[in-house]
Amino acid sequence: MRKERRWKKVLSALVLAAAMGVTAVGCGTSGGNTGSQPQGENAAATETAEVSDDIVNIGVTNTLGTLNPLLMDGGETNKYATSLMxxxxxxxxxxxxxxxxxxxxxxxxxxxxxxxxxxxxxxxxxxxxxxxxxxxxxxxxxxxxxxxxxxxxxxxxxxxxxxxxxxxxxxxxxxxxxxxxxxxxxxxxxxxxxxxxxxxxxxxxxxxxxxxxxxxxxxxxxxxxxxxxxxxxSGPYMVTDFDVDHYISYKANENYWKGAPKIAKLNIKIVSGSQLYAGLQSGEIDITQPTMSVIPEEDYDSVEALSNVNVVYGEPVTNQSVFIQTKNVPDVRVRQAMLYAIDRKMVLEQLLKGKGEVADGFLSSASPFYDDSIVPVEQDVEKAKELLAEAGWDGSQTLRFYVNSGDSAFVNAANVFVAQWAAVGIKVEVQTVDFATLMSVAGTNDYDILAVQYTYAPVDPYPDVAWLLGGEDSWTGYGDDSVNEALAKTQTTSDMDEIKGLYSVVDQKVQEDVPMFSAYIVSAQAAVNKRLSNATPSVYGFFNNVEQWEITK
Known part of the structure; x- marks a missing residue:
């Protein structure tokens, strides 16, 4: 269909943006694309930022590309840093x-x-x-x-x-x-x-x-x-200084039409994930956000133990998606066996401390279109072996599994999955590469399995899903007429129940044919210093009322 082809073109452009270290929107993933969006590696470490009773420091681990809205690529940090102005x-x-x-x-x-x-x-x-x-x-x-x-x-x-x-x-x-x-x-x-x-x-x-x-x-x-x-x-703040790799400094727009900000100065500090705990502990970082500020899972307990911050967990929107290139693994029974062979609940509990959920398809419980009647496939080793036997799988093929080396939690999860696949007779070799290389590989389709952290916009997953299930040039190489028809209909109705039913068709078909599966969906940790009031870390709307943020003396 013409619409799907057009979306495919734009998502290809956004994937290229992601390959340059940007979280793409609408894909997205995403960098963005909150939007919908593949999630990149942590940025480089920063210099020590100014600590003051009158300045609020926001710690982020995504990179900044530009502050020019005409050149913006939809990267999440770009979007929010620009929309402050x-x-x-x-x-x-x-x-x-x-x-x-x-x-x-x-x-x-x-x-x-x-x-x-x-x-x-x-x-x-x-x-x-x-x-x-x-x-x-x-x-x-x-x-x-x-x-x-x-x-x-x-x-x-x-x-x-x-x-x-x-x-x-x-x-x-x-x-x-x-x-x-x-x-x-x-x-x-x-x-x-x-x-x-x-x-x-x-x-x-x-x-x-x-x-x-x-x-x-x-x-x-x-x-x-x-x-x-x-x-x-038009916004609440104006940039006074920035370093594309390290920080963005703002002063309040005293003439802001929604009301002058109560905090005179803001800094966005671009840091590595491993620096967030120390920054929150010392007070050099006042607040983080669930998707722009990736606190490593191994630091969750330490951050929760800090007496000077309040911890929140974001809605489950960041999907650790695993895409199977169906041209290379064409037998649906083999793909189904791959899903039955693994224990995703165990991985979620042990590696992410249960902070998230397991779901089949693209949508999480954060979406108004999520269908909780689609029960995630649970591990069934015997079922996996039966499917492989039916498919005539002889175990001689070694599947190449590309994983982002900067995502330590999923590198560990991937190794668990590889062991569980081996137990049913599927040989898989993990290839850990940096995010830019991962996106380059994704563009070539020269892989068997590819894992990317992807944020599908809960209220509008259409662009990402249409691209990812968009036929031979997509990351899955998968296309299905019933899926295409359901996706197209989501664009012609405003009835929320009807749209939910259409996405249910898509997710059910994905569960059956397994062109992708969700390893887990992350509820990411965020934190805010107790000296701040009216400031709550959230996946969406983080800066909507930033002019009302206030420092408690």
Missing amino acids: FLPLVELNSNLEFEGEIADSVTTEDNKNFIVHIDEKASWSDGEKITADDVVYTALRLTSPVIGNTSMMYYVFEGVGDDGFTEEGAESIDGIKAIDDATVQFTTKEEMSLTTFENSYARYLMTLPKHVIEQYTEEELKTAEWFNHPDVV
């Missing part, structure tokens, strides 16, 4: 509900025309109103072939080419138009669900001030120093 149209909150940022409503009557209305209170820090022209101008720059951003997926809109770009020098986009000063209409080429529009577009369009940046040519916008120290913003 330039608000998106909407954002998810901690309850997985879309709430307005610049927009106060997003509606559609036909799943093709999406009407975005701008909050009448929304203003730039210089006092100018935020208008529909700002939104349209930003979209026009995002689709410029001169700027060349391949990650933002705008080819779905009328007037934008299938490569994601308008004609060079274009002054308008047919599918993105201002209706009046406060209203923008987005028109898609094909039907799209409201949640897909909100999650994949409205959450990632960081509107820029046209009256400021129109002074630059498109070529200049790629390197303009203004983006590193913007003096006109």
